[in-house]
Amino acid sequence: xxxxxxxxxxxxxxxxxxxxxxxxxxxxxxxxxxxxxxxxxxxxxxxxxxxxxxxxxxxxxxxxxxxxxxxxxxxxxxxxxxxxxxxxxxxxxxxxxxxxxxxxxxxxxxxxxxxxxxxxxxxxxxxxxxxxxxxxxxxxxxxxxxxxxxxxxxxxxxxxxxxxx
Amino acid sequence: xxxxxxxxxxxxxxxxxxxxxxxxxxxxxxxxxxxxxxxxxxxxxxxxxxxxxxxxxxxxxxxxxxxxxxxxxxxxxxxxxxxxxxxxxxxxxxxxxxxxxxxxxxxxxxxxxxxxxxxxxxxxxxxxxxxxxxxxxxxxxxxxxxxxxxxxxxxxxxxxxxxxxxxxxxxxxxxxxxxxxxxxxxxxxxxxxxxxxxxxxxxxxxxxxxxxxxxxxxxxxxxxxxxxxxxxxxxxxxxxxxxxxxxxxxxxxxxxxxxxxxxxxxxxxxxxxxxxxxxxxxxxxxxxxxxxxxxxxxxxxxxxxxxxxxxxxxxxxxxxxxxxxxx
Numbered sequence: 001x002x003x004x005x006x007x008x009x010x011x012x013x014x015x016x017x018x019x020x021x022x023x024x025x026x027x028x029x030x031x032x033x034x035x036x037x038x039x040x041x042x043x044x045x046x047x048x049x050x051x052x053x054x055x056x057x058x059x060x061x062x063x064x065x066x067x068x069x070x071x072x073x074x075x076x077x078x079x080x081x082x083x084x085x086x087x088x089x090x091x092x093x094x095x096x097x098x099x100x101x102x103x104x105x106x107x108x109x110x111x112x113x114x115x116x117x118x119x120x121x122x123x124x125x126x127x128x129x130x131x132x133x134x135x136x137x138x139x140x141x142x143x144x145x146x147x148x149x150x151x152x153x154x155x156x157x158x159x160x161x162x163x164x165x
Numbered sequence: 166x167x168x169x170x171x172x173x174x175x176x177x178x179x180x181x182x183x184x185x186x187x188x189x190x191x192x193x194x195x196x197x198x199x200x201x202x203x204x205x206x207x208x209x210x211x212x213x214x215x216x217x218x219x220x221x222x223x224x225x226x227x228x229x230x231x232x233x234x235x236x237x238x239x240x241x242x243x244x245x246x247x248x249x250x251x252x253x254x255x256x257x258x259x260x261x262x263x264x265x266x267x268x269x270x271x272x273x274x275x276x277x278x279x280x281x282x283x284x285x286x287x288x289x290x291x292x293x294x295x296x297x298x299x300x301x302x303x304x305x306x307x308x309x310x311x312x313x314x315x316x317x318x319x320x321x322x323x324x325x326x327x328x329x330x331x332x333x334x335x336x337x338x339x340x341x342x343x344x345x346x347x348x349x350x351x352x353x354x355x356x357x358x359x360x361x362x363x364x365x366x367x368x369x370x371x372x373x374x375x376x377x378x379x380x381x382x383x384x385x386x387x388x389x390x391x392x393x394x395x396x397x398x399x400x401x402x403x404x405x406x407x408x409x410x411x412x413x414x415x416x417x418x419x420x421x422x423x424x425x426x427x428x429x430x431x432x433x434x435x436x437x438x439x440x441x442x443x444x445x446x447x448x449x450x451x452x453x454x455x456x457x458x459x460x461x462x463x464x465x466x467x468x469x470x471x472x473x474x475x476x477x478x479x480x481x482x483x484x485x486x487x488x489x490x491x492x
Contacts (some may be wrong), residue, residue, distance in 0.1 A: 002171060018168075019168070019169055019170065019171040019209075020166045020168065020169070022196070041200065042197050042200065043193055043197060043262075043263060046260070046262060049262055055234075055236070055265040056261060056262050056265060057262050057263075057265050057266045058193070058262045058263065058266070061192055061193045061196045061197060061263075061266065062192055062196065062266060063171070063189070063192065063196065063209075063211075065171050065211070066189070066192065066211055066213065109261070109262065112261075113261070116261070119240075121236065121240045122239065122240060122245065122252065122256060123256060123261075124253070124256040124257050124396065126256075137396070138395075138396050139261055141260055141395075141396035141397040142259075142260025142261055142262045142263065142397060
């Protein structure tokens with residue numbers, strides 16, 4: 001067991017954990033924050049996406065011990081009290097999910113994406129002639145949706161990102 | 166995962182005093198391999214917080230810490246300006262989530278995605294030396310056409326390393342006894358031969374500390390990746406090309422191929438044929454035909470023998486603005 005201190009959604013947690021525990025299992029099983037989902041557990045589906053120090057990562061491919069001192073935001077941390085995050089509102093307005101299993105990962109990914117736009121980080125398709133929806137599709141390629149709600153997910157993100165860009 | 170000890174490296178200099186263990190960087194490949202129990206280290210040494218995460222502009226070149234993330238490297242203004250082939254290669258790989266975690270050093274050292282390497286019920290000389298290679302008679306659409314052996318036909322999966330090879334980047338390492346060395350990126354990985362279990366030339370305990378990008382890279386650069394879907398897929402074939410054109414003649418021609426071999430494949434023979442010549446579609450074709458002379462398909466991947474040179478030729482035509490059509 002090793003001791004770590006991680007801040008999740010503004011609250012600091014100290015815990016002794018097995019070295020094998022991933023950040024995902026730490027969030028779900030140690031902290032009981034089950035919004036973050038375990039889909040493939042191999043970094044392929046994006047359901048486990050959380051935001052660490054402002055950057056989105058696959059929490060399933062990261063050891064909790066590697067995040068000592070880090071600040072993590074999960075889907076539970078997006079809303080402010082009862083006030084939904086604009087992306088959450090947009091996902092509802094655009095009917096951007098069916099079963100909802102991938103949604104927490106989609107939301108965290110999209111929330112970090114807004115920050116990447118603000119920072120001016122490039123993507124593989126960035127260019128003056130790239131349609132905005134193509135930018136979003138490329139940047140969201142790490143989040144799979146087996147219900148196939150992609151079109152509405154892209155619409156929802158575009159609606160929010162368009163205003164903020 | 167099997168139980169392991171976890172240690173954290175505080176600085177490069179502390180390496181000698183550190184417990185021995187497998188180095189952990191972003192972990193996007195290693196943690197996955199540990200879940201599959203393909204990698205079963207007794208101890209991990211986390212090297213992400215040892216001060217190796219900065220990019221420094223040197224006298225015309227760039228020194229990239231081995232723990233700089235793929236995102237930070239691809240986004241750095243000097244990389245986008247002077248080494249666009251590298252930025253482009255990085256951005257073409259994986260997803261934003263993975264690039265945010267994956268590091269420069271780790272990207273070089275990621276292991277093959279051959280499905281027989283991953284499937285522990287199948288024969289694989291890379292995973293279990295001496296067990297055989299199920300890819301030879303199996304599904305080998307993604308496998309090597311150059312430099313393979315009867316023991317292994319796996320390919321190196323990196324996009325970044327292909328661009329690094331084309332740029333003649335230099336990998337700097339440090340051993341546990343403090344000795345440092347500089348390894349050309351083109352010589353970091355090895356061909357499988359009869360030891361496909363060994364991916365690279367690093368010694369046990371040798372750590373990549375930084376990667377040096379050369380002064381005055383060729384001005385014309387491009388990376389093209391051919392894959393089965395538009396995003397988040399490994400290359401079927403990729404090409405990193407860098408060259409100058411001065412007074413109508415090609416100079417400093419560098420071509421590296423991805424998805425075709427156990428390492429990024431520098432097309433030295435083609436480079437020699439193009440160097441100093443005037444660009445032309447006919448010459449491009451001839452140079453790449455020469456480069457592919459020994460290419461050998463395994464059945465499903467035979468198409469790569471034509472796809473690889475065509476990809477390079479298309480990039481060369483774009484960069485040199487050769488529009489003539491010889492078909």
